[in-house]
Amino acid sequence: MSDKLRVAVLGAKGRIGSEAVRAVEAAGDMELVAALGRGDALSAVTDGGAQVAVELTTPGSVMENLEFLVGNGIHAVVGTTGWTDERLATLRGWLDASPGTGVLIAPNFSIGAVLTMAFAQQAARYFESVEVVELHHPNKADAPSGTATRTAQLIAAARAEAQLPAQPDATATALDGARGADVDGVPVHAVRLRGLLAHQEVLLGGEGETLTIRHDSLHHSSFMPGILLGARRVGSAPGLTFGLEHFLDLN
C-alpha cells in the first residue's frame, strides 16, 4: 500500500464535490480511493481503506454519513451546511465513542471567507450597527448560508463580550423578511442571483462612518486549498474542530 493519504469524497458528483475529486487526484500526497454519489453504498469508503473522507453532500445526508464515518474511525472534513446545536451535540456523542477520530466542519474553506469572519469579529465591538448580506448562486438549497450564519454568531459573541446594547433600529412596520433573518440579534440577508457563486458583505456602521468587509468566491477552486489542508490536518485533531481558522495561523 502506498504512503499517500487515502481520501474518499462523498457528494462526488456535486458542484463542490466534483471539484474536490479533481483536487484530491491532483494532490501528490493523496490517493482518491472512493468517490460516492447519492445512492452509492458507504461500504465503498471502508473497502477502499480511506483514512479521511471529504463530506460535501446535503444537510439531509450529512448526519447519516458522519455516523458511519466516525463509527468506523474515518476522519472527516465536512463542508456541508445545516449545522444546529442539536446536530453538533449528536456528532460529539459519536466522537466520544470513537476516540482518536477527528472531524473538521468548515462553514467555508476559502481563506478569504475565513479572514472575513475573523475581521468581522474583530471589528464588531467598535460599531453600533452591523448587518450581513450573503449572495449566492440560485441553485443553493439553504438560506442563510452557513458562512453568514457563522459570521453573525461570531459578531454577536464579540458584541456580547464588549457589552454592546441591542442595535439601533426604529422599524415599526415591515413586510415579512424585509429586515432579514435574525441570527443572535444580527440581521442576515440572503440574495440568490444567476451569475453569482458565493459572496458576502459585512456592513458595520458607527457615528459618521461605515466599514464594509466583502469577500467573493469566484470559482469552486477557491475552496480547494482549505479542503486539502483540512484533509492533511484532521487526523491529528481528534474530536470536533469547527472552523478552518483552527488549522491556520491567523496571528
Ligand SMILES: NC(=O)c1ccc[n+]([C@@H]2O[C@H](COP(=O)([O-])OP(=O)(O)OC[C@H]3O[C@@H](n4cnc5c(N)ncnc54)[C@H](O)[C@@H]3O)[C@@H](O)[C@H]2O)c1
Ligand atoms: N464549506 C464550504 O466552503 C462550502 C463551499 C461550497 C459548498 N458548500 C456546501 O456543500 C454542500 C454541497 O454544495 P453543492 O453546491 O456542491 O451542492 P450540490 O447539490 O451540487 O451537490 C451535492 C451532491 O451530493 C449528492 N449527495 C446527496 N446525498 C448524498 C449521499 N448520501 N452520498 C453521496 N452523495 C450524496 C447529491 O446528489 C449532489 O450531487 C452544501 O451544503 C453547500 O452549502 C460548502
Ligand SMILES: O=C(O)C1=N[C@H](C(=O)O)CCC1
Ligand atoms: O455554494 C454554496 O452552497 C456554498 N455554501 C457554503 C455556505 O453556505 O456558506 C459556503 C459558500 C458556498
